[in-house]
Structure formats: C-alpha cells, structure tokens
Amino acid sequence: RxxxxxxxxxxxxxxxxxxxxxxxxxxxxxxxxxxxxxxxxxxxxxxxxxxxxxxxxxxxxxxxxxxxxxxxxxxxxxxxxxxxxxxxxxxxxxxxxxxxxxxxxxxxxxxxxxxxxxxxxxxxxxxxxxxxxxxxxxxxxxxxLERPTRLSAAAAQPGDAVIVSGPIGEHGITIMLARGELDIQADLTSDTAPLNELTARLLDACADGDVRCLRDATRGGVATVLNEIAEASKAAIIVNEDIIPVRPDVRGACELLGIDPLYVACEGRMIAIVAQASAEAALTALHSHPLGREAAIVGRVNDDPPGLVLLKTAFGGTRIVDMLVGDPLPRIC
Amino acid sequence: RxxxxxxxxxxxxxxxxxxxxxxxxxxxxxxxxxxxxxxxxxxxxxxxxxxxxxxxxxxxxxxxxxxxxxxxxxxxxxxxxxxxxxxxxxxxxxxxxxxxxxxxxxxxxxxxxxxxxxxxxxxxxxxxxxxxxxxxxxxxxxxxLERPTRLSAAAAQPGDAVIVSGPIGEHGITIMLARGELDIQADLTSDTAPLNELTARLLDACADGDVRCLRDATRGGVATVLNEIAEASKAAIIVNEDIIPVRPDVRGACELLGIDPLYVACEGRMIAIVAQASAEAALTALHSHPLGREAAIVGRVNDDPPGLVLLKTAFGGTRIVDMLVGDPLPRIC
Ligand SMILES: Nc1ncnc2c1ncn2[C@@H]1O[C@H](COP(=O)(O)OP(=O)(O)OP(=O)(O)O)[C@@H](O)[C@H]1O
Ligand SMILES: Nc1ncnc2c1ncn2[C@@H]1O[C@H](COP(=O)(O)OP(=O)(O)OP(=O)(O)O)[C@@H](O)[C@H]1O
Ligand SMILES: [Mg+2]
Ligand SMILES: [Mg+2]
Ligand SMILES: [Mg+2]
Ligand SMILES: [Mg+2]
Ligand SMILES: [Mg+2]
Ligand SMILES: [Mg+2]
CATH class of the missing domain: 3.30.1330.10 (PurM-like, N-terminal domain)
Structure with a gap:
C-alpha cells in the first residue's frame, strides 16, 4: 500500500x-x-x-x-x-x-x-x-436534466454499439509537444471543445433509453473509459484497433514516445454506448455535427469476459486492454 | 496599475x-x-x-x-x-x-x-x-432557496441594525499562531463552523424581507464586509468599537501583531443587516443557537455619509474604516 x-x-x-x-x-x-x-x-x-x-x-x-x-x-x-x-x-x-x-x-x-x-x-x-x-x-x-433518459456506465448491455465521437489523443499529444522538450514535429492542436450540442443531437436521435452511457475520454484516455464501463456494467467490451480514428501525427508521436494512443487524453471526444437498434441513428446524428464528423462504431458490448476490455489488434490478434497504469503524460489537464 | x-x-x-x-x-x-x-x-x-x-x-x-x-x-x-x-x-x-x-x-x-x-x-x-x-x-x-426573502448587500437601509453573530478574529489569529513563528501564547481555536442552522433560525424569526443581508466575515474581516455592504447599498454604516465582541486572547495577539481585529478573518461569524422592527427578534433567535450566543447589535445603517463605514472608537472619537489594504495574514483560508 x-x-x-x-x-x-x-x-x-x-x-x-x-x-x-x-x-x-x-x-x-x-x-x-x-x-x-x-x-x-x-x-x-x-x-x-x-x-x-x-x-x-x-x-x-x-x-x-x-x-x-x-x-x-x-x-x-x-x-x-x-x-x-x-x-x-x-x-x-x-x-x-x-x-x-x-x-x-x-x-x-x-x-x-x-x-x-x-x-x-x-x-x-x-x-x-x-x-x-x-x-x-x-x-x-x-x-x-431535460430528458427522461438516465445515463449510467452500469447500463451497457451485450449487443450495444461502442461509438467514439472522433479521432483520439490530440489533446494529450499537443500538450506534450507544446512543452518543447521533445524533438518531434507534428501539426496538432488540442481537441478541447464543448460536447453539449453533440450530446443533445445524439440523445434526440435515439429512442429513450437507447443511449446507455456517455463518457468523455479525458485522463486515462479511451482505454480507461472503456474499462470503467466494462467494470460498472459487468460486461465485456470488444473494440477494433483498426477502426478507432487516430490522426497520423498523433500516431507518429505516440510511436516515438512509446505510448498507446488509447491511453492519451482527449478533451473534446467521448465514448457513447448505444443500443444496437439506435446505433445507425446515433452515428448519423453525430456525423451531422462538426465535432462528430469522424465518429465511428468501434466495437460492441459482449457478455463475456465480464468486466474486461478486449482489443482486436491491427495484426489480427486479440488482447486485454487494461486501465492506464502509471503516468506517461503528467499534467495534461 | x-x-x-x-x-x-x-x-x-x-x-x-x-x-x-x-x-x-x-x-x-x-x-x-x-x-x-x-x-x-x-x-x-x-x-x-x-x-x-x-x-x-x-x-x-x-x-x-x-x-x-x-x-x-x-x-x-x-x-x-x-x-x-x-x-x-x-x-x-x-x-x-x-x-x-x-x-x-x-x-x-x-x-x-x-x-x-x-x-x-x-x-x-x-x-x-x-x-x-x-x-x-x-x-x-x-x-x-426555500424562503421568499432575497438577501442583498444593496438592500441595507438607513435605520437597519448591524448585527455580528459572535466574537471576531479567532480563525485568523489561530492560524497565525499555529504557524509557530510568533512567540505569542494564546488559548484560541478556529471559529470554523457551519452557519446554516443559525441563518435558518434568524430568517424564521424575522418578518419576510426584514433580514436585508447576511455576509460571513471571512477574508478582509468585519471591516471589509461592512464596506462591501455600505458600498452596495450607498448607505453609511456606523459601528461601535466597544460593542464588537473580541476575545481577550484575540485582542492581545492583535495588539502584539499590530493588526486591528476588524480585519481578521472569521470562518464561523457573520454580519446580519436587519430592519429595526425585527432587530430584537433577530438577536433572540441568534442567542438561542450555540453559534450565536454572543451575537450583538453593534451599529446602525445611516444615510450619511453614503458608502462609508464609520467606527465610534473606544476613546469617544469617530473614524472612517476602510476595506482591508495589503495582506497582513496571508493564506489563512
Ligand atoms: N476528491 C474526490 N472526492 C470525491 N469524489 C471524487 C474525487 N475525485 C474524483 N471523484 C469522483 O470520482 C469519479 C471520477 O473522477 P474523475 O475526475 O476521474 O472523472 P472526470 O472528471 O470525468 O475525469 P477528468 O478529471 O479526467 O476530466 C467522479 O465521479 C468524481 O466525482
Ligand atoms: N475568479 C473569479 N471569477 C468570478 N467571480 C469571482 C472570482 N473571484 C471571486 N468572484 C466573485 O467575487 C465575489 C467575492 O468573492 P470572495 O471570494 O471574496 O467572496 P467570499 O467567498 O464570500 O469570501 P471568501 O473567499 O473570503 O470566503 C463573489 O461574488 C464571487 O463569486
Ligand atoms: Mg468525465
Ligand atoms: Mg472531467
Ligand atoms: Mg475530474
Ligand atoms: Mg462569503
Ligand atoms: Mg467564502
Ligand atoms: Mg470566496
């Protein structure tokens, strides 16, 4: 301890x-x-x-x-x-x-x-x-709270779609590079943005109760948020590395830094867990807003293995993705 | 500037x-x-x-x-x-x-x-x-807000009573002495306390609208709070130094430190401006609560000179009391 x-x-x-x-x-x-x-x-x-x-x-x-x-x-x-x-x-x-x-x-x-x-x-x-x-x-x-839907990480259910609202990791990498201590060139700006209009569109587009959970992927990044949801809902979350949007400059900087973009904080991106029946409507709603233009369904909620996040890697393998451990990028927010 | x-x-x-x-x-x-x-x-x-x-x-x-x-x-x-x-x-x-x-x-x-x-x-x-x-x-x-009364520093009116809920300056002096840098002995503890029950009793005891304004005397002390009220209400506030409750140990430490207790922060005392008609009821209500046992009417709101706070001193004189200037006791809260 x-x-x-x-x-x-x-x-x-x-x-x-x-x-x-x-x-x-x-x-x-x-x-x-x-x-x-x-x-x-x-x-x-x-x-x-x-x-x-x-x-x-x-x-x-x-x-x-x-x-x-x-x-x-x-x-x-x-x-x-x-x-x-x-x-x-x-x-x-x-x-x-x-x-x-x-x-x-x-x-x-x-x-x-x-x-x-x-x-x-x-x-x-x-x-x-x-x-x-x-x-x-x-x-x-x-x-x-002006809508009947009550969102909760515990509400994710097997079959639900896992949506990411846009490319990940820009904020954290931008801050790292802005410190000027690294010799990495990248054309990046923070993704800091207010998501309230985006969430309003999303909630309007889906049937009541079909948006199970929303979470902004700040400290700990997408990997940590997905683990929080898997844990709270006692479900499995399976995501496809290939489909998760990551800008080339973020990917490049992450490779040089030895960090997985899944752990890098965003300040204007969220994860939405949406019932399968509303998933396409959700995506259309997100795409209609500038902050959701690159939204993508990146995975599914499953019943097994409960509480874990699995990543189908670009190489065809599957591995467990844990929460962030340690602190690769201190004081990014 | x-x-x-x-x-x-x-x-x-x-x-x-x-x-x-x-x-x-x-x-x-x-x-x-x-x-x-x-x-x-x-x-x-x-x-x-x-x-x-x-x-x-x-x-x-x-x-x-x-x-x-x-x-x-x-x-x-x-x-x-x-x-x-x-x-x-x-x-x-x-x-x-x-x-x-x-x-x-x-x-x-x-x-x-x-x-x-x-x-x-x-x-x-x-x-x-x-x-x-x-x-x-x-x-x-x-x-x-469960009561109709809306309180405001601008609502103080000539004739209103100025009430202090208890002895002043204990918090600030306790913190100064707790730093152990001064060779002053005093038997003091912070006055930190929740005033919500006290204010509820006070508001219950007074006719609607008769409590004009409440303000906790934190940073800047009673003198600063009174100036804020005088300024906002464009009225004068006249208080009696003699009647303002100050514990002997606070007074002693203040003398040694060369600070006026009127500028020393409290964290469990408030100033109440109450219409004359409700002033006695207000005092009785305050006295009924442990945190208001030593409450006192210490002055009046006047129409002249607008925006200023006057102190009738223990020596029979009258002087203008300004807001706190400088920072005699940094980081007391
Ligand atoms: N010191 C604290 N006291 C009480 N609750 C806390 C404290 N710190 C965090 N929490 C709670 O823990 C949960 C997670 O907090 P966290 O700050 O990680 O969430 P977040 O604000 O969504 O993320 P971020 O701070 O990265 O934007 C929240 O429910 C929050 O209210
Ligand atoms: N950074 C700020 N931005 C906006 N408003 C502020 C800021 N700092 C103070 N204020 C406002 O100024 C007023 C005075 O603030 P102040 O902190 O002095 O009051 P207080 O909390 O009653 O006193 P204390 O902090 O000593 O307990 C309040 O209305 C507060 O909301
Ligand atoms: Mg959050
Ligand atoms: Mg947050
Ligand atoms: Mg937080
Ligand atoms: Mg205050
Ligand atoms: Mg305060
Ligand atoms: Mg304050």
Missing part, C-alpha cells in the same frame, strides 16, 4: 481509481457519488467539478481557461444534462502576470458564451512564489 | 476587489455574478465556490477539510439558501502523505454530515513537488 501521493494518483488510471475509492468514496459515500460518473445526478440536476493544472497554460488550440470551461461542460453533457451555470476558482502564484490572467478569463468567457453557459460565481486565492505553478483553475458546473 | 499578482490580491480586501471587478467581472459579466454576493442566486437555487490554501493544513479547532466544507456551506447560507450538495476538488503535491489526505477527507465527511449536506462529486489532480503546498481543496456548493 502506497503511503504518499505520486503523479500516477493524478493520471486518471488505476492509481486514481484506487485513491478515489479508498479515500474519498470511503469517507463521503452517498448514493449520488457512489456510481462515480462524470457528474452527480440529483433530482433534475447534474453537478460536477474539475481542477485544471495543465502545463503549459497556453497551447495550440486552447489554454487552461477554455479547457476548464469545456471540461466541466462536458462532464455535465455526459450526464445527459444541459450545462447552465459554472463557477470559476483560481489559485494564483504570486508574481503571475495579470495580462495572462486576462487572457485566461477572456478565453473562459468565450468558451462559456459559445456553449450557452454563464460563469456566475468564483473565488480567487493567491499563494507565495513556489507554491503553485502560475495558475490553477477549478470549475464546477450545474446542468438541468 | 499593477502588472503581477501579489499576495494582497488574495487577501480579500481592496486589491482582491479591484482584480475581481477589473478582470473577472469584466470578462464574465452576467446578472447572477454582477452583485458579487457570497454566492449566485439563480431561480430557486444558490451556487458558490471557494478554494482553500490555508497553511498549516491542521490547526487548533479544525483543518483544511472542515474549513472547506463549512466555508461553502456558509456562502450558501448567506444567500438565504439551504445548503444541499457539495463538490470536492483536490490539488495534491507529489509526496503528500495519504494518511493526511484520509484525515482531511474524514473531517470533510464529518462537517458535511453535521450540516446535513452531501459531497456528491469531486476531482483529484496531482502536481510535481514544489508546485503546490501539500494540498489545496476547492469546494463548490448548491443550495435551495
């Missing part, structure tokens, strides 16, 4: 899950927290939070500000909610340039406006030099 | 207000944020957030965990809401002892339970050694 926090505890994979279940769920246990979904659903409301410690603060395609707004919007959208109100907490390091703070606030405002949400409350704390890394941003969000 | 963040920007006084108004309100402006109350009120709901960066993490009377839970409960209570659901975000430094995290989580759970709220969602991030100070905690909270 580990006695100190390691970077892996923040990576979103196995260590994070162990910590959350062993410490936080253990202490806070209640029916709304227990399912450990993207947000809590209480009555007709969804509620969620995320902290952002990404480095660098500004990167191709976005910055910590729109990342924080979109991230919380997405966790609300994954609950099937319409995101409405956000909070914005800042932990600032003494000496942080106010011009940077203005840029971050402006990009938060633009992201909120684009998604139709309002930042209605906030907080601002300052710590001494060397006690933060410029600026951390914490958003929480409230959304309204 | 300052170009970099200083500790004063986090102290809750003038610099904090300038930053919030100049950067955040400027960017995020909307009707729910604009009044800059303790939380945002939207429809029948209140929503608020606070970040906690207190050092040390454990101190006489509490720790960062119950402080974070009570702080958010109190901002909801100040909106006249019943606190219901909290989020818990953690930013952890690599190497932080998991045993400390367990203690913090346990004290959050106990504080939530004591106040009848549930921690339903959370987030856990880790940063490298030297990029945080052990553990920062960010809570957000949602409450329900």
């Amino acid at each position: 580990e006695e100190h926090i390691t970077l892996a505890h923040g990576a979103g994979g196995k260590a994070t899950h162990t910590l959350i279940e062993g410490v936080f769920l253990e202490s806070f246990r209640n029916p709304a927290l227990e399912p450990l979904e993207d947000g809590a659903v209480i009555d007709e409301m969804a509620f969620t939070t995320d902290s952002f410690v990404v480095t660098p603060l500004f990167f191709p395609g976005g910055d910590i500000g729109d990342l924080a707004v979109n991230g919380t919007i997405n966790d609300l959208a994954m609950c099937g909610a319409r995101p409405r109100y956000l909070s914005a907490g800042f932990i600032l390091e003494e000496g942080f340039p106010i011009a940077h703070l203005r840029r971050i606030a402006a990009s938060m405002a633009a992201a909120a406006e684009a998604a139709g949400v309002h930042i209605v409350t906030g907080d601002t704390k300052v710590v001494e030099r060397g006690k933060a890394d410029g600026c951390y941003v914490v958003t929480a969000g409230v959304g309204t | 300052e170009e970099h963040i200083t500790l004063a920007h986090g102290a809750g006084g003038k610099a904090t207000h300038t930053l919030i108004e100049g950067v955040f309100l400027e960017s995020f402006r909307n009707p729910a944020l604009e009044p800059l109350e303790d939380g945002a009120v939207i429809d029948e709901m209140a929503f608020t957030t606070d970040s906690f960066v207190v050092t040390p993490l454990f101190f006489p009377g509490g720790d960062i965990g119950d402080l974070a839970v009570n702080g958010t409960i109190n901002d909801l209570a100040m909106c006249g809401a019943r606190p219901r659901y909290l989020s818990a975000g953690f930013i952890l430094e690599e190497g932080f002892p998991i045993a400390h995290l367990r203690r913090i989580a346990a004290s959050m759970a106990a504080a939530a339970e004591a106040a009848g709220v549930h921690i339903v969602t959370g987030d856990t991030k880790v940063v490298e050694r030297g990029k945080a100070d052990g553990c920062y905690v960010v809570t957000a909270g949602v409450g329900t």
